Amino acid sequence: MAASTNLREAQKNNYVAAMEPSAAKARVEIDEFLDDNAMTNLFLLALAEMQKEDPKKRQADGTEDWWTFYSLSELWNEIPNGSNPKGSKGDGYCAHGSFVFPTWHRVYILMFEQALANKMHDIAERYDEADDKEIYLNAAERFRMPYWDPFVPRNRVNRDSAARAVDEEIWGLPKILIAEAVYVKYPKKKWDQGRYKTARSPGTAGDANYYGDSSLKDDTKTGLVLKIQRNGQSISSKLFNLLSPYSDNKNVSTRTWESFASHTRPGGGKHDTSISLESWHDSIHGLVGKGSFRGHMGDPAIAGFDPIFWLHHCNIDRLLAIYQALYPDKWVSKAGGTSPTSALYPFRKDADHYWTSDDVRDWTRLGYAVPGDKRLDADGRQKVEAYLDENYHWAATQYFPPESVTKHWPRDLSHSVALYGDDAKSVDQPVQQFEALSHGSKLVTRTLKVASAEIPEPVDETQKIIFKDISKKTKIYPEGSLIPDSENKAMRTWNAQVKVQKFAFNGSFSVHLFIGHIKLDQPERYMTKKNEVGYSYIFASPQSAPCANCASQRSQGFIYEDAIPLSAALTKYLVSYTDEDGPEKETRTLQSFEPEHVVPFLKKNLNWVLTDSASGLIDDEERIRASGLEIAVWDRLYDLPTQEARMGRYHPATLHAEATEGQLGGLASA
Secondary structure, eight states: OHHHHHHHHHHHTTOOOOOOOOTTOOOOBHHHHTTOHHHHHHHHHHHHHHHHSOTTOBOTTSSBOTTSHHHHHTTTTOOTTSOOTTSSTTOOOOOTTSTTHHHHHHHHHHHHHHHHHHHHHHHHTTOOSHHHHHHHHHHHHTOOOOBOOTTSOOSOOOOOTTOOSOOGGGOOOOHHHHOSOEEEEOTTSOEEEEOOOOOSSOOSTTOSOOSSOGGGOOSSOOHHHHHHHHHHHHHHHHHHHHHSOBBOTTSOBOOOHHHHHOSEESTTOOOOOOOOHHHHHHHHHHHHHOSSSOOGGGSTTTGGGSTHHHHHHHHHHHHHHHHHHHOTTOOOOSOTTOOTTSEEEEEESSSSOEEETGGGSOGGGGTOOOSSOTTOOHHHHHHHHHHHHHHHHHHHTTOOOOHHHHTTSSOOOTTOHHHHGGGSSOOSSOOOHHHHHHTSOSOOOOGGGSOOTTSOOOOOHHHHHHHHTGGGGGGGSOTTSBOTTSTTSEEEEEEEEEEEETTTTSSOEEEEEEESOOOTTOGGGGGGOTTEEEEEEEOOOOTTSOOHHHHHHHHHTOEEEEEEEOHHHHHTTBTTOOOSSSSOGGGOOBOOSSHHHHHHHHHHHEEEEEEETTOOEEOOHHHHHHTTOEEEEEEEEEEOOOSSOTTOEEEEEEEOGGGTTTSTTBOOOO
16 A cells, blocks of 8 residues: 555654545544544544553654654644754744735644644554455555544434524534544454543533533533633634635735734734634634633643544644635735745655645645635635635524535434444445545545536536525525615624734633623633623743743734624614524613624623633733733625625625723724
């Protein structure tokens, strides 16, 4: 098997090698990944073996082995084999806050995927029965790293025809991430159970419940599940905002690589309400890692030790690939001390070359595929836009997902041996991934199987229906949310921009926005409060961390920027909002989304508070002032989706300084 031989040889020399491209081998969502029992079994065994390896393990030449789980998880800090290309040991390779954040992590995921693939091949070779060995060697060969999409439907909910808003119960965690035990089949053994624990959304210090804060759960859901459900609309809105087109008043695109890639700017900042990939990435770190004490994912120094980190970053790489399909002309520029040919230390391609951003620009050469045609023709881009509109816009508008989504989500996991062992419906043969994907979520279009630009593809009947009904989408927007006299073609969206010094509080912290009263004695519950509009999680290392990049940014006073969508929350306060599941009816006083109504409403009702990574209240006014905290409200016109522009289009933003004046961190009226 040439692919495994090449990966093994590269690893022996400490080189990062890309997986070979194949139409049948694609990165898929973790619940889709479970369709393949043999591959899932090897994946779990390989992950467990890597976690058990001695952190001080040595390679054949006596140097430390940087392919162990421990070494890979702290790679941002230092390369353990002593050959440090950037200088003294301990300077680290942190790419946070830089314009190569997406591309550095793309190679990082390749490296982890390579280590897992090699370990899976090693385990497959240990099966002694001929049939088993062939099954598992084939499974290892088709492996690609799965990703975790936090906001695909995980639960079926009854749709009340009288209700407009989506039921938050539709969201949840993949079962494989919260199962206290999983079934695995070791070589030469029968199926068995294994238990592995990680601190996620942790409860009080010493609490044995590692799967969610015990103070935030009832009989049906953990604190983390509840946090995902309460924040589903806000973070899904952020995702749609992240990938949407932006233009000036002449419809010329204003989307830049810099505004997409990074959350930080030295000096003044970008004065914008667009979301960056890095700030969206940070939100998920906070969602998973923050609790009554600091969890793994909430701290840059230890985040990689939670396996969910790798699934999360695989999803971040997927979003980068989708961005590339949408904006093929946008890429790493010569800004912020980086360039597309800058070495991405410490990742070596061979003895003489390091990986660069340009090396990973063509994702089709890296062994996985994303929606759209490799040729990125106009039809291919429209398919990507249709996919994003179909799969994420429903959450941003508080509507139920379309049937094309609910037909495939949530997945039927009853056949998963990892979850159900002998009780699984089908355990004898692994599901062929290629076939499973053809009936899956349509997240992946296998790059080597797409039609050429010259040969038009058959029209998908479901797409016909979507296009035919596109004009009806205006009905999902309640009265008062659309622009008057726009013929139902545009709406005014509202966002709060958050600006603050990234290292102001010596580690990670959050800014939480609320409409209405904040209970200051319950900071550990802020992410589950129904009147929380959203949050920004500033993912930052403490001063003690051995990170030269962090120290440099700290000395420059780097400003962290993010935007929190307000529109979905404001919808519930419209006079026209009639759903029973919403704020008290006497608080629904908003007449429309026009500034003369929204600005005084927010001035009266918008509040915010800061907490540290262990949910401790940050209430020292002097420190908050010194942090440069600035909360600003902006509105931005949004053209609703059409057949030609499936994601719609955002226009330039308008600042409303008066909406936050008078509060600590608000803008002055001047």
